[in-house]
Amino acid sequence: METKKRLLEIYNILYSRFGPQxxxxxxxxxxxxxxxxxxxxxxxxxxxxxxxxxxKYNLLDPNALYKVDETTLAETIRASGYYNMKAKKIxxxxxxxxxxxxxxxxxxxxxxxxxxxxxxxxxxxxxEETADSIILYAGNLPIFVIDAYTKRIMSRLGxxxxxxxxxxxxxxxxDNLPHNPKLFNEYHALLVSLGKHFCKKSNPNCxxxxxxx
DNA sequence: GCCCAGGGGGCTC
DNA sequence: GAGCCCCATGGG
Numbered sequence: 001m002e003t004k005k006r007l008l009e010i011y012n013i014l015y016s017r018f019g020p021q022x023x024x025x026x027x028x029x030x031x032x033x034x035x036x037x038x039x040x041x042x043x044x045x046x047x048x049x050x051x052x053x054x055x056k057y058n059l060l061d062p063n064a065l066y067k068v069d070e071t072t073l074a075e076t077i078r079a080s081g082y083y084n085m086k087a088k089k090i091x092x093x094x095x096x097x098x099x100x101x102x103x104x105x106x107x108x109x110x111x112x113x114x115x116x117x118x119x120x121x122x123x124x125x126x127x128e129e130t131a132d133s134i135i136l137y138a139g140n141l142p143i144f145v146i147d148a149y150t151k152r153i154m155s156r157l158g159x160x161x162x163x164x165x166x167x168x169x170x171x172x173x174x175d176n177l178p179h180n181p182k183l184f185n186e187y188h189a190l191l192v193s194l195g196k197h198f199c200k201k202s203n204p205n206c207x208x209x210x211x212x213x
Numbered sequence: 214g215c216c217c218a219g220g221g222g223g224c225t226c
Numbered sequence: 227g228a229g230c231c232c233c234a235t236g237g238g
Contacts, residue, residue, distance in 0.1 A: 023219095040220040046236060047219090081218090081235040089221085127221045147219050163228095192219055201217070 003159075004176045010157075010211060011183070014190035017210045021189035024137040029105050031060055032138035036130050037089050038080040049079035062103045066094045089125025096123045109139040117143070128166045136188070142179040145188045146170050149195025156199065157211065 001009070026032045031051065038047045053076050054060040059068055074087035094103075100119070101107040108116065113135060120131040132145045146169040155162035159172055177183060198209040 036219085039218085041218065041233090042220085042235080043218040043237070045218090046234095049236090079235065082220095082233045083235080085221085085233050125221065129220060133219080145219085149219070188219090195219085 003172075007173065007176050011187050011190065013210055014194055015186065018190055018193045021186060021193060023185055023189040024133075028060075029109075029138035030062060033093065033105075033134050034060065034065075034090060036133040036137070037086055037093065037125060038077060040082070040086070040130065042081050046080045050077040050083075053077065053079065062094065062097060062105070065090065066098055066103065085125070092124035093126065096120075105138070109141070113139075113141045113143065128170075132170075136181060136184055140181045140185075142181045142184055144170050144173040144177075144184050146173075147188070147192065149199060150188065150191045152201070153191055153195055153199050153211075 024032045024035065026035055034054070035047055035051060038050050051060065054065075057076060059065055059073070059076060065073065070087050070091055073090060074083045077083050077086055077090075080086060096119070097103055097105070097108060111119065116139075117131050117135060120126045120134060121128065126134070129145060129147055132143050135141050135143045136145055146166050151162050151164070151169055154160060154169060154172065155164070160168055173184075173187070177187070194210070
């Protein structure tokens, strides 16, 4: 089947099976960005604990986080794991936000998407997946997020080899789907949901996968 | 006890 | 540019 039709078919199957995912679970774009850094290689359960702690101490705000010292920040986000590294990364993003956009996310998202992506990739601790998560889920701009589940699922379905690059996987989706933020949002979230249920690293469980036939 | 989670940086060759 | 290692808590 033609790639465009197959990708839409997969989306429809997943949407029927799992329903709307309502990503990103957050009260504000800033919370999305902090969550995107905190969730790097980390179960979302642990991220929620860290975000809850930030809220408890009224730190989930650009000005507050910009002022707090890195050690205190690290201790506050401890539950998310890699807390020293992540405190450094969050600080690096805030330095970027305040030196380029006066700490104003609305200003940041006025930047043309591709330029913003390049800028974010130059921030310590922000790689391709985190940059794209920020652009799509905090900025509501049409870019497709690739993660480990997406690579595993799409390679098992035969689209690309699993070791293919991030940009190759991203190109697969962006060359074959309408550039609609809502579609990109749901599609990635649905792939993660499928991955959590049926596409574990060591336990494929492929026979019960809704996409197998 | 073991495996792994909604990655990224640094280093080596 | 590919292949390692490090970061670290918490749930199954």
